Amino acid sequence: MVDDCVRVAVPVPLREALDYLPPVVVEWPLQPGMRVRVRVGRRRLIGLVVATGVRSALPRNRLRPIEAVLDAEPLLDDATRELIRFAADYYHYPIGEVAAAALPERLRNGGEAQAAAIVRWRLTPQATPEHAALARAPRQRALVSYLLEQGADAAPLDTQSLTAFGAGVGVLLRELLAKGLVERVRESALAPAPGGELPPALHAEQRAAVDAVWPSAAAPGYATHVLEGVTGSGKTEVYMTLIARALAAGRQTLLLVPEIGLTPQLLARLRRRFAVPLAALHSGLADAPRRDGWLAARSGEADIVVGTRSAVFTPLPRLGLIVVDEEHDASFKQQEGLRYHGRDLAVWRARRQGVPIVLGSATPALETLQHARRGHYARHRLATRAGGARAPLLRILDIRHGKLEAGLSAQLLSAVRERLERNEQVLLFLNRRGFAPVLICHECGWAAQCPRCDAHMTYHAASNRLRCHHCGHETPAPPACPECAAPDPRPIGQGTERVEQALAAQFPDVGILRIDRDTTRRRGALDATLEDAHSGRFPLLLGTQMLTKGHHLPNVTLVGVIDADQGLFSADYRAHERLAQLLVQVAGRAGRAQRPGEVIIQTHQPEHPLLHTLLAGGYRAAADTLLSEREAAAMPPFTWLALLRAEAAQQTAALAFLNAARKVLDGLRRDVVDVLGPVPAPMERRAGRYRAQLLLRSGDRGALHALLARTLPELDALPEARRARWSLDVDPVDLY
DNA sequence: AGCACGCCGACT
DNA sequence: GTCGGCGTGCTC
Numbered sequence: 163m164v165d166d167c168v169r170v171a172v173p174v175p176l177r178e179a180l181d182y183l184p185p186v187v188v189e190w191p192l193q194p195g196m197r198v199r200v201r202v203g204r205r206r207l208i209g210l211v212v213a214t215g216v217r218s219a220l221p222r223n224r225l226r227p228i229e230a231v232l233d234a235e236p237l238l239d240d241a242t243r244e245l246i247r248f249a250a251d252y253y254h255y256p257i258g259e260v261a262a263a264a265l266p267e268r269l270r271n272g273g274e275a276q277a278a279a280i281v282r283w284r285l286t287p288q289a290t291p292e293h294a295a296l297a298r299a300p301r302q303r304a305l306v307s308y309l310l311e312q313g314a315d316a317a318p319l320d321t322q323s324l325t326a327f328g329a330g331v332g333v334l335l336r337e338l339l340a341k342g343l344v345e346r347v348r349e350s351a352l353a354p355a356p357g358g359e360l361p362p363a364l365h366a367e368q369r370a371a372v373d374a375v376w377p378s379a380a381a382p383g384y385a386t387h388v389l390e391g392v393t394g395s396g397k398t399e400v401y402m403t404l405i406a407r408a409l410a411a412g413r414q415t416l417l418l419v420p421e422i423g424l425t426p427q428l429l430a431r432l433r434r435r436f437a438v439p440l441a442a443l444h445s446g447l448a449d450a451p452r453r454d455g456w457l458a459a460r461s462g463e464a465d466i467v468v469g470t471r472s473a474v475f476t477p478l479p480r481l482g483l484i485v486v487d488e489e490h491d492a493s494f495k496q497q498e499g500l501r502y503h504g505r506d507l508a509v510w511r512a513r514r515q516g517v518p519i520v521l522g523s524a525t526p527a528l529e530t531l532q533h534a535r536r537g538h539y540a541r542h543r544l545a546t547r548a549g550g551a552r553a554p555l556l557r558i559l560d561i562r563h564g565k566l567e568a569g570l571s572a573q574l575l576s577a578v579r580e581r582l583e584r585n586e587q588v589l590l591f592l593n594r595r596g597f598a599p600v601l602i603c604h605e606c607g608w609a610a611q612c613p614r615c616d617a618h619m620t621y622h623a624a625s626n627r628l629r630c631h632h633c634g635h636e637t638p639a640p641p642a643c644p645e646c647a648a649p650d651p652r653p654i655g656q657g658t659e660r661v662e663q664a665l666a667a668q669f670p671d672v673g674i675l676r677i678d679r680d681t682t683r684r685r686g687a688l689d690a691t692l693e694d695a696h697s698g699r700f701p702l703l704l705g706t707q708m709l710t711k712g713h714h715l716p717n718v719t720l721v722g723v724i725d726a727d728q729g730l731f732s733a734d735y736r737a738h739e740r741l742a743q744l745l746v747q748v749a750g751r752a753g754r755a756q757r758p759g760e761v762i763i764q765t766h767q768p769e770h771p772l773l774h775t776l777l778a779g780g781y782r783a784a785a786d787t788l789l790s791e792r793e794a795a796a797m798p799p800f801t802w803l804a805l806l807r808a809e810a811a812q813q814t815a816a817l818a819f820l821n822a823a824r825k826v827l828d829g830l831r832r833d834v835v836d837v838l839g840p841v842p843a844p845m846e847r848r849a850g851r852y853r854a855q856l857l858l859r860s861g862d863r864g865a866l867h868a869l870l871a872r873t874l875p876e877l878d879a880l881p882e883a884r885r886a887r888w889s890l891d892v893d894p895v896d897l898y
Numbered sequence: 899a900g901c902a903c904g905c906c907g908a909c910t
Numbered sequence: 911g912t913c914g915g916c917g918t919g920c921t922c
Binding site for chain 3: 167169170172174176179180182183200201202203204205218219222224226375407553884885
């Protein structure tokens, strides 16, 4: 028997690829990385060839032939296919679904691997208004006359700039095309950047970092560099200089940014500096431009590719450098389906492709710091703030005894007033949107509960409605208690809406800008809102998380953290790490220009060791302490975790599956892997479904993965697996 | 995941 | 007597 079968990864939840016979009609040699159309059961699906010339374990008569070959050449190169293979193995996820996740929508659905060109039109030499074919077509004649007036050397015009001829101009052009009087000119959709902006002089630390990553003209090999730079220390300038070196060596750069970090400002900055094709890949992009950017990266046409986590799968034939900005950011971890970590895959890819990778952050993740401690990653610090700006002064404000106005202490309010009187900008941070996190009856104690989740409903005053922030369930706010009919249930606690209202009462003549998911819901609204924040019309800024991420607000001299206690007492093992990062990041918003900044942290726990360590020694000291705690608790980065989650309409079904899974695990050798649980999830019911989880932990990553690889096929076969929805989360970022 | 097959309940 | 419920098995 000849070994001529083709292994195809198809988007179905099967752990392995399926074997097919070669297509009946062979137009060109089939190669790994090409897309094919195959029958799977009764369906026709687009799959990716992962191997050719293989010998199938199945007899020939059980194999079907490939129906069609979609690509004349591989869509994915070796490096990208190996990355897909690695991700499928490491995250224990079906290879076909990983392959599907790696492709832009249009290509995943079998669309042609060709970019939409911008179509422009120009007259052919034989076109004159007197042409016989135009005798009975006055509108076409007018269009020809117009194009003639533009002169013979004029640049071809796109349909957009001809709209003066009405919406039907496309029809006119097509008729003229048929008559041979106009022709189409296609060109690349990648907008050429102006470039040319001169780079600022680097300070000594920046130069040292750049030279360490890219020392000479020749492209360096693999190394992971941690660029630890306080906010305002010029990390971006280091990236830019490295990109320039990669460009000079004829190499592409992949720049990965958090979801919220891919702003028009960042793109504009890159385009001002570099006159090269740049592709931006992010979730807000429509399908066609996303495909076009991806194809430009794959062809090597794009020199710079900027994208969010999924961009890590983009084929880059001339890759020379990877940068992950704000590498600690949680948005690099996908939280559904293939639960991969974009940063971790980027490091794997950098090693595979032999290129340097830079992980930049003011607050590196603990796992990144631990890699550096072990000597796997090189560490570079930028401690100097650009322009000589001083680091902000952090202050803990004990709010235990004083009166609070919507969560604001008198001391914080007077500090705000002082700054406002000096015409400086103030930023207040509260990580909770809405008016109040719970609505309570003062007479009987009833509290508004989400009918579908184990959670309180948040009261939103603007709409006078209750909304569950976990499942989206919404109801009108009841005018009276549903239990005892007492009027006017009370909103307890504060969200940004209430704080905004209280601030408006305190500072009636001051412009207040609230920035949270409710005020920036529309696409693009965040960018517009951030422009408002810069405009100077709003001396008082109030917002959630989204305000803390890397936006330059040079006039802010005071940052107020309204409630640090939330993060101090969260049950999650990463809560303290996240709080430390949050406080340092939010503090980074203050005093970036010449004015010194101040950060006031309100807390009921002024003696908390985390806050003290942070104040005394900064993020580095806090991270050191947190690492010791993790080591003592045998938690990551000193051990490795995998979380098996299950959910079902009945809690018994979810637990039954996890108990069965536990039995399977207990039956296999697992002396170096702890199995903890199953236990109900911290929020047991969410969106009407009961959730439970089983945690696996090991100090030996290889042993953990070997166990998972043996276990999962058995779990697929469990009858209980059909009665619950379940998933595996390798390296979970939170345990909820 | 789909999609079929298959075997028990209330309906044209 | 049939339509259809979702339990079970399979996809090269």
